[in-house]
Amino acid sequence: MPVTDEAIDKIKEMIVSGELRPGSKLPKEADLAARLGLSRNSLREAVKALSLIRVLDVRQGDGTYVTSLEPNLLLDALGFVVEFHQDDTVLEFLEVRRILEPAAAALAARVMSDEAIAELGAVLDRLADDATLEELIANDLEFHQLIAAGSGNTVLCSLVEGLSGPTTRARIWRGITEEGAVQRTREQHRAIVDAIAARRPDLAHAWTTVHVAGVEDWLRGMLGSGSVLPPALPGATAIRP
Numbered sequence: 001m002p003v004t005d006e007a008i009d010k011i012k013e014m015i016v017s018g019e020l021r022p023g024s025k026l027p028k029e030a031d032l033a034a035r036l037g038l039s040r041n042s043l044r045e046a047v048k049a050l051s052l053i054r055v056l057d058v059r060q061g062d063g064t065y066v067t068s069l070e071p072n073l074l075l076d077a078l079g080f081v082v083e084f085h086q087d088d089t090v091l092e093f094l095e096v097r098r099i100l101e102p103a104a105a106a107l108a109a110r111v112m113s114d115e116a117i118a119e120l121g122a123v124l125d126r127l128a129d130d131a132t133l134e135e136l137i138a139n140d141l142e143f144h145q146l147i148a149a150g151s152g153n154t155v156l157c158s159l160v161e162g163l164s165g166p167t168t169r170a171r172i173w174r175g176i177t178e179e180g181a182v183q184r185t186r187e188q189h190r191a192i193v194d195a196i197a198a199r200r201p202d203l204a205h206a207w208t209t210v211h212v213a214g215v216e217d218w219l220r221g222m223l224g225s226g227s228v229l230p231p232a233l234p235g236a237t238a239i240r241p
C-alpha cells in the first residue's frame with residue numbers, strides 16, 4: 001500500500017473510532033506523524049487529500065480540524081467529479097436520477113411542510129408564458145432542488161443536486177428540438193406539485209418517474225439515431241446546477 005494511502009487510512013481510523021470527532025483539532029504534525037509511524041511528508045499529503053474531499057479543514061496559522069462530516073459537505077465532491085462526465089454517460093446519470101428523484105418526491109409528499117409546498121408552487125407560478133429557454137431550465141433546476149430538500153433526507157438531497165449538472169445540457173437541447181417538450185414539462189411539474197400537496201407519495205413518485213423518464217427516453221432515441229449533443233448550447237454556460 002502506498003505510504004500516502006496508509007496515512008489516509010490511519011487518520012480515517014482515528015475518525016471512525018471516535019478518537020477524532022467532528023470539529024476536533026488534529027495533533028501537531030510532528031507529534032501525529034511520530035505517533036502513526038509516518039513521515040511528515042506522507043502525513044502532509046494525506047491531510048491534503050482529505051481536505052480536498054472535505055473530511056479535514058486546514059486553517060492556516062491555526063491548525064487542521066475534522067470538519068462537521070455532514071453528508072452535504074462530504075458529497076459536495078460529487079459535483080466536482082461529475083463535471084468530467086462524457087456524453088456517453090449522460091444516460092447513466094439520467095437512469096440514476098430516475099431512481100432517486102421519484103423517491104425524493106415520495107418522501108416530500110410525506111414530510112414537506114405546507115410552507116415549502118407553497119414555495120414550490122410559487123416557483124412554477126413565477127415562470128412567465130414567454131420565458132426564455134434559459135429561464136425555463138433554471139426554473140426546472142430550482143424546482144427539483146426544492147423537492148430534494150423537501151424530502152428531509154440530506155444524503156438524498158445532496159445526491160440529487162450533484163447529479164443535476166450532467167443532464168442539464170440534454171434538457172436544454174430537448175427543449176430546443178422536441179416540439180411540445182416545454183409545455184409537457186410544465187404540466188408534469190404541476191402534477192408533481194399537486195401530488196405532493198395532496199400528500200400522495202405514490203402519485204408523486206409516479207409523476208416524477210414519468211417526468212425524468214421523458215428526458216431519458218428522448219436522449220436514448222437521439223443517441224440511437226446517431227445524433228450527439230452539441231458541445232455548446234444557447235444559454236448553457238449561464239446555467240449551473
